[in-house]
Amino acid sequence: MREVAVIGIGMTEFGELWQKSFRELVAEAGVKAILDAGIEGEDIDAMYIGGMSTGRFIGQEHVGSLALEVAGLEDLHIPATRVEAACASGGVAMHQGYIAVASGMYDIVVVGGAEKMTDVVGGEATNILASAADREWESFFGATFPGLYALMARYHMHHHGTTQEQLAMVAVKNHHNGSLNPKAQFRREISVEDVLNSPIVAEPLHLLDCSPITDGAAAAILAPVDIARKYTDKIIKIKASVQACDTLSFHSRSRFDSLPAAVHAAKKAYEMAGVKPSDIDVAEVHDCFTIAEIIAIEDLGFVEKGKGGKATEEGLTALDGQIPVNTSGGLKAKGHPVGATGVAQINEIVMQLRGEADKRQVKGATIGLTHNVGGSGGTAVVHILEAI
Amino acid sequence: MGVARYWREIPARYNLIGKKCEICGKVYFPPRTICPKCRRKSIGKMQDYKLSGKGTVESYTIIYTPPPEFEGKAPYAIALIKMEEGCYLTGQIVDCKLDEIHIGMKVEACFRRIQEDGKRGAIYYGYKFRKAES
Numbered sequence: 001m002r003e004v005a006v007i008g009i010g011m012t013e014f015g016e017l018w019q020k021s022f023r024e025l026v027a028e029a030g031v032k033a034i035l036d037a038g039i040e041g042e043d044i045d046a047m048y049i050g051g052m053s054t055g056r057f058i059g060q061e062h063v064g065s066l067a068l069e070v071a072g073l074e075d076l077h078i079p080a081t082r083v084e085a086a087c088a089s090g091g092v093a094m095h096q097g098y099i100a101v102a103s104g105m106y107d108i109v110v111v112g113g114a115e116k117m118t119d120v121v122g123g124e125a126t127n128i129l130a131s132a133a134d135r136e137w138e139s140f141f142g143a144t145f146p147g148l149y150a151l152m153a154r155y156h157m158h159h160h161g162t163t164q165e166q167l168a169m170v171a172v173k174n175h176h177n178g179s180l181n182p183k184a185q186f187r188r189e190i191s192v193e194d195v196l197n198s199p200i201v202a203e204p205l206h207l208l209d210c211s212p213i214t215d216g217a218a219a220a221i222l223a224p225v226d227i228a229r230k231y232t233d234k235i236i237k238i239k240a241s242v243q244a245c246d247t248l249s250f251h252s253r254s255r256f257d258s259l260p261a262a263v264h265a266a267k268k269a270y271e272m273a274g275v276k277p278s279d280i281d282v283a284e285v286h287d288c289f290t291i292a293e294i295i296a297i298e299d300l301g302f303v304e305k306g307k308g309g310k311a312t313e314e315g316l317t318a319l320d321g322q323i324p325v326n327t328s329g330g331l332k333a334k335g336h337p338v339g340a341t342g343v344a345q346i347n348e349i350v351m352q353l354r355g356e357a358d359k360r361q362v363k364g365a366t367i368g369l370t371h372n373v374g375g376s377g378g379t380a381v382v383h384i385l386e387a388i
Numbered sequence: 389m390g391v392a393r394y395w396r397e398i399p400a401r402y403n404l405i406g407k408k409c410e411i412c413g414k415v416y417f418p419p420r421t422i423c424p425k426c427r428r429k430s431i432g433k434m435q436d437y438k439l440s441g442k443g444t445v446e447s448y449t450i451i452y453t454p455p456p457e458f459e460g461k462a463p464y465a466i467a468l469i470k471m472e473e474g475c476y477l478t479g480q481i482v483d484c485k486l487d488e489i490h491i492g493m494k495v496e497a498c499f500r501r502i503q504e505d506g507k508r509g510a511i512y513y514g515y516k517f518r519k520a521e522s
Contacts, residue, residue: 123456130455136397137418138478141502141514142451142458143466150449151468158447158491202466203450249418251468251476256447 001102005228006236006385008037008221009347014335015185017215022058022116025217027070029340030112033219038231041073045106047080048096050089050113051339054082056128058116067112086132087288089113090218090342091243091372091381097222098241098383107227113343114217125213129338132375134249146210146289148250148376150202153291155256157204159306162294164204166309168195170290171208171332173318178329180319180359185214185335195290209290214335218343220350225388234354239273239367240384242266250376257306259377262299266371269382270301273367277301280323280384281365282352284345286373287330293317296371297325300382319360327352327360342372342381353387391510399436401514404497406475408437415439415473441497442520443471448481448489457503465489469517483518494520 010032012025020028026049034041047067055061064080073080083093090113097111117125130139133148156162172192178184190208198207228235244265247253254260270276277300285300287293294308302323303311311317317325328334328348331341349368351357365387372381399405406417410433411426417439423430448467451458458464465481467489481489482500495517502514 123454123459126453127455127457139455140512141466141479141516142454142461142464143478144451144453144455146453147449147451147466151447151466154449154491155447155468199452200450201453203452205449249478251478252418256468 002104003225004098004101004222004238005225006220006238006346006350007223007228007232008033008039009219009350010036011183011218011344011347012216013183014214014216014337014344016118018118020215022054022060022114023066023070025116025215026067026112026114029114029217029219030067030071030110033110033221037221039108039221041071042076043108044073044076044078044110045108046078046100047071047110047112048083048093049080050083050093050342052084052086052089052115053128053131056131058119085379086374087286087336087338088342088372088374088379088381089339090344091370091383092342092379094220094342094346094383095241095243095381098238101222101224107224109222110219111222111343112217112219113340115337115339116215117213117337118215137249138251144202146205147202149289149291150205151250152256152295153204153289156291156295159257160309162309164196165192166313167204167209167290167294168192169312170287170293171195173312174287174326174330174332177319177327177360178333181329181334184329184333185212186329186333205289205291211288211331211336214337216335216337216340216344218340218347220343220346235388236350236353237386237388238383239275239386240269240382242269242272243379243381244268245379246377248375248378253377258295258299259373259380261377262296262371262373262380262382265380265382266300269384273384275367275384279367280369281367282327282349282362283323283325283369283371284328284330284348285325285371286341287326287332288336288373290332292373293325293330300369300371319362324362327357327362342370345370345372346383349385353385394510394512402499404439404441404515405436406439407434409433410435415475417471417475417477440472443469443495443517445481445489445491445493445495446470446476447491450486467517469495480516481518482516496520
């Protein structure tokens with residue numbers, strides 16, 4: 001297996017982008033990444049694009065071909081593949097790109113992720129997102145996607161004493177970080193009271209415990225480390241790329257206060273990278289709901305199981321804390337265009353490791369981690385990156 | 389949605405018929421084709437098994453923002469329920485005040501209307517749960 005590096009990144013602004021189509025989002029993120037890497041179109045050997053539900057959000061499948069056309073690469077006839085794993089589609093696309101380069105099959109690979117979520121109206125987006133859960137045995141009976149995370153939240157609160165305020169503190173922290181990120185959907189601070197006074201979506205989760213509906217795209221360019229030097233001095237090596245899966249339905253899992261797939265992916269990623277949780281300088285984790293970040297920092301080994309709420313309250317994961325988590329604002333404040341999220345997390349970590357994160361820069365960050373989850377934990381992808 | 393998709397799940401949804409692995413004796417609901425413990429040995433050895441319908445609430449939520457099919461039904465309770473046989477499932481809790489629901493509550497299955505396919509489509513039935521008698 002060859003060593004793989006990220007040599008370019010690019011992403012659109014995240015938000016309700018009424019003026020931009022799916023095509024334009026894909027083009028914008030892709031072009032930025034290609035310019036950042038300094039590669040030419042003919043250097044590209046393959047493309048992988050993550051999209052959760054393009055068929056239902058914009059009535060368009062076959063978006064691999066669409067991405068190729070948008071990039072103007074049809075004369076090269078390179079393979080362009082759409083990858084789907086619900087909200088982990090972007091992370092899995094990264095993993096596929098990593099495998100393609102590490103194996104020696106391809107040299108330069110473009111990984112993208114995109115979702116256009118605001119072209120549907122009313123409750124349709126909620127219904128589409130519910131397809132990340134088990135349609136026959138969860139959604140059919142009235143369980144919503146926030147509802148499944150609410151079951152996790154109540155369970156965690158009951159067994160570990162996590163409080164509603166501690167959940168809210170995740171959103172407060174991530175909104176603070178988002179206020180420092182010019183690409184974030186929400187660039188404003190909120191208070192614990194704001195979260196607790198926002199409408200209830202699925203008890204105990206309030207509206208401000210939930211990530212929003214977002215349009216956006218992100219891209220990353222991968223290359224073998226030895227070839228990467230030809231293009232850039234700012235080489236960010238992928239020390240680990242691990243995907244792990246579990247049952248589709250939440251009720252069939254072995255644990256309810258943890259995502260076993262994420263625990264498994266993290267363990268394998270630390271082994272692959274030869275690092276410990278305490279070596280991580282900065283992390284982007286999948287905070288689709290506030291409880292998800294609390295469970296994530298436990299599953300990743302940053303804190304013991306059950307201590308995630310308290311650690312958040314004590315500032316462990318704040319921008320100036322011991323392990324800053326979701327410096328970008330996370331899914332909560334940066335926004336969560338489902339298929340793009342896994343690649344957007346890579347964008348943030350690469351910026352941090354290059355020292356380009358401006359007001360939200362973690363000083364001296366050299367090792368970063370991303371944690372991307374599909375559905376209620378049916379898929380988890382962990383990447384560990386290092387500046388070399 | 390075609391009616392067949394609903395019709396083929398009727399045994400499980402009306403009568404809580406899951407599967408029991410003949411090799412290890414573990415009961416699965418929703419039904420599974422392969423026992424994840426015995427895997428190859430369980431092929432062809434998964435027998436129909438009717439659950440008692442009795443279980444315990446392990447966690448629950450009150451849904452205030454429902455999907456379109458449940459429009460007008462909110463707020464309603466969804467629970468993670470551990471069945472007597474050891475398997476878990478997801479279902480609504482009905483016939484009680486929402487604030488009576490708690491972790492550890494004993495429940496039993498009841499047969500109810502779940503949703504309908506628009507105003508003219510099929511009405512879908514299945515299990516919900518209520519406070520257990522005893």
